[in-house]
Amino acid sequence: MTLHIVVTAKQVLDPETPLSAFSVADNAVSTAGNIPPVVNGYDEQAVEAALRIKEAHGDARVTVISCGTDFALDVIKKPLAMGADELVLLQDAVFENSIDPTMVVAAVTAAIRKLGDVDVVISGRQASDWDNAQVPLGIAESLGWPVATIGRKVEVLDGTVRVERVLPDGHETVEAPLPAVVTVSNELGTPRYPNMRGIMAARRVQPTVWSAADLDIDGTAPAFELVSLKKPERSVQTEMITGEDDADAGRKLALRLREERVL
Amino acid sequence: MADALIIGEVTDGAPSSSTLEGIAAARGLGVAQVAVLLPGADAANTASAAIAGGADAVYTVTDSPAADGEFDALVDAAQAAAAQCGARYVIGGKTLTGRDVMPRLAFRLGTALASDCSALELDDTGRLVATRPVYGGNAEASVACLGNPAVASLRPKSVDALTPDASRTGEVLPLAFESNVRTRTLERVEEAGEGVRLENARVVVSGGRGLGGPEPFESLRELADMLGGAVGASRAACDAGWVPSSHQVGLTGKTVTPDLYIAVGISGASQHMAGCSNSRTLVAINKDAGANIFKEARFGIAGDWQKVLPAFMEQLHELLG
Numbered sequence A: 001m002t003l004h005i006v007v008t009a010k011q012v013l014d015p016e017t018p019l020s021a022f023s024v025a026d027n028a029v030s031t032a033g034n035i036p037p038v039v040n041g042y043d044e045q046a047v048e049a050a051l052r053i054k055e056a057h058g059d060a061r062v063t064v065i066s067c068g069t070d071f072a073l074d075v076i077k078k079p080l081a082m083g084a085d086e087l088v089l090l091q092d093a094v095f096e097n098s099i100d101p102t103m104v105v106a107a108v109t110a111a112i113r114k115l116g117d118v119d120v121v122i123s124g125r126q127a128s129d130w131d132n133a134q135v136p137l138g139i140a141e142s143l144g145w146p147v148a149t150i151g152r153k154v155e156v157l158d159g160t161v162r163v164e165r166v167l168p169d170g171h172e173t174v175e176a177p178l179p180a181v182v183t184v185s186n187e188l189g190t191p192r193y194p195n196m197r198g199i200m201a202a203r204r205v206q207p208t209v210w211s212a213a214d215l216d217i218d219g220t221a222p223a224f225e226l227v228s229l230k231k232p233e234r235s236v237q238t239e240m241i242t243g244e245d246d247a248d249a250g251r252k253l254a255l256r257l258r259e260e261r262v263l
Numbered sequence B: 001m002a003d004a005l006i007i008g009e010v011t012d013g014a015p016s017s018s019t020l021e022g023i024a025a026a027r028g029l030g031v032a033q034v035a036v037l038l039p040g041a042d043a044a045n046t047a048s049a050a051i052a053g054g055a056d057a058v059y060t061v062t063d064s065p066a067a068d069g070e071f072d073a074l075v076d077a078a079q080a081a082a083a084q085c086g087a088r089y090v091i092g093g094k095t096l097t098g099r100d101v102m103p104r105l106a107f108r109l110g111t112a113l114a115s116d117c118s119a120l121e122l123d124d125t126g127r128l129v130a131t132r133p134v135y136g137g138n139a140e141a142s143v144a145c146l147g148n149p150a151v152a153s154l155r156p157k158s159v160d161a162l163t164p165d166a167s168r169t170g171e172v173l174p175l176a177f178e179s180n181v182r183t184r185t186l187e188r189v190e191e192a193g194e195g196v197r198l199e200n201a202r203v204v205v206s207g208g209r210g211l212g213g214p215e216p217f218e219s220l221r222e223l224a225d226m227l228g229g230a231v232g233a234s235r236a237a238c239d240a241g242w243v244p245s246s247h248q249v250g251l252t253g254k255t256v257t258p259d260l261y262i263a264v265g266i267s268g269a270s271q272h273m274a275g276c277s278n279s280r281t282l283v284a285i286n287k288d289a290g291a292n293i294f295k296e297a298r299f300g301i302a303g304d305w306q307k308v309l310p311a312f313m314e315q316l317h318e319l320l321g
């Protein structure tokens, strides 16, 4: 039986956007200029994890699911260029990117049900925009599937998934029966770069597009109401320490810290 | 019955700091009754510590995989405690356990989690309003929680625990529930760090990509040892393999609040600052005078650490005798 792996991938503002180009106004975040969005970093790691499983397993297929209102096709096709087989876009005005993960969880859960034969879902540990770190856990609860989070190594064995989880001071290995949801972290390693052949192949793939109606979703109870969104205030008086040269500045720093009784 | 339920944890035989901070946050809301779920073996002692820390009732769980920290059973326990006490507000910590258990609990209770909050308050209609850093800390959102219960997790060290009051009294209630463990822990490997624990250190010396390799971290270790501190790192330095990921400070790493944080060769990305910006005194050494870290540092040197650090350490040596 072909192992069917779903990877969830979100299109996000580039988190490397310089702060000078990042603005918060009218309860929304935007970037100046033409900074293209990216695939959420941890989701590229999720694609990498899926491809490693596919390579180890032989008979496997990787479907990428992304939910949103509007996609930059060349961006969201990157997982295909890396080696994923299919792309399903859940696209509808009601899937607007908001701090509330409820709708995304409902949409992705419905899409996984619609696909029908999914064995394992691999997600990033968190999206770098709203930093919710909960969509995959919500999907697992909605589907009633077991979950293993913050993996640095994911293996599919006979009917189970085995995950090496990153702990604050070490690691642990957990195992869950399939179907299951797994999230991965940057400790998994650098995701592969798409090669020329992958990029060409990705161009030819037509994504499947499903709307809220296709998924039979007619609204979910929102979890939050946004009260305000603003730039955080910082109130630090910085004192730059200079000297004749760098070494001198270093000595002065020590003296200054002593003077301030920090040391 | 309780107004607020804290999803607590036991570490080293006592309620964890996240538990005591959660209790303090709930008391800060001004609600009448605060209950705590505290799974773990030594229930009698941990429960009295939680009551001294501000709780009115403690749900204990001893004979269950939840007592050993299995997440699946903890979600079941938390769901049962929430049902039993009928709390309107459920609060946990953004700890290793909370990262897994709290979102699942929220979805089971029919809502979503306000995760990694830096502050909680009630509006005049009694809705929980959570303040959360988002976009890696480049923006800050306030959301009113619409679910009943409202479920939130607190960023470590954003609320001070209350001073323990041994004269406080409260109820201890053994919790009965069914648990279904599907994700099983096969093996756990603790990588004992050297010296002082990063999370508790009074001084943290952190290095970033600007250090250029693993060897300079030995100088940071030497400096940390001189000051009785611990060594931290940016994610870039961990990803490069120069130091183990257990050293990572930041949004997805550890939260530290030392008296002195020295950042060497770190640019000050918001995701890094998320883990250290509550340090009392932040010092930055970076060769780029325009680096973001200088916007958040109390003291800065725009210079090459290779020149700055040895002289700084030499001078320190003299000062400290």
Ligand SMILES: Cc1cc2nc3c(=O)[nH]c(=O)nc-3n(C[C@H](O)[C@H](O)[C@H](O)COP(=O)(O)OP(=O)(O)OC[C@H]3O[C@@H](n4cnc5c(N)ncnc54)[C@H](O)[C@@H]3O)c2cc1C
Residues within 6 Å of the ligand: A015, A041, A126, A127, A128, B136, B207, B208, B209, B210, B211, B233, B234, B235, B236, B237, B248, B249, B250, B251, B252, B253, B254, B264, B265, B266, B267, B268, B269, B270, B271, B272, B275, B285, B286, B287, B288, B291, B303, B304, B305, B306
């Ligand atoms: C969702 C998400 C979560 C993240 N979580 C974390 C996290 O928990 N922790 C974290 O740290 N990062 C995290 N990051 C990554 C973060 O965005 C930055 O990429 C990272 O912190 C950069 O590390 P750095 O400052 O060491 O490297 P860089 O940004 O490359 O900075 C290196 C600095 O070194 C300076 N330098 C170079 N040579 C010298 C020299 N000789 N002397 C002095 N200075 C020198 C340079 O001027 C530069 O400022 C996260 C990112 C995302 C998207």
Ligand SMILES: Nc1ncnc2c1ncn2[C@@H]1O[C@H](COP(=O)(O)O)[C@@H](O)[C@H]1O
Residues within 6 Å of the ligand: A008, A009, A010, A011, A040, A042, A043, A046, A065, A066, A067, A068, A101, A104, A108, A122, A123, A124, A125, A126, A127, A128, A130, A131, A132, A133, A134, A135, A136
């Ligand atoms: N709109 C989305 N489309 C596809 N996957 C998503 C979406 N939002 C979140 N995810 C997945 O869930 C993970 C955690 O996201 P979050 O809970 O939003 O922090 C991400 O790394 C993605 O894998």
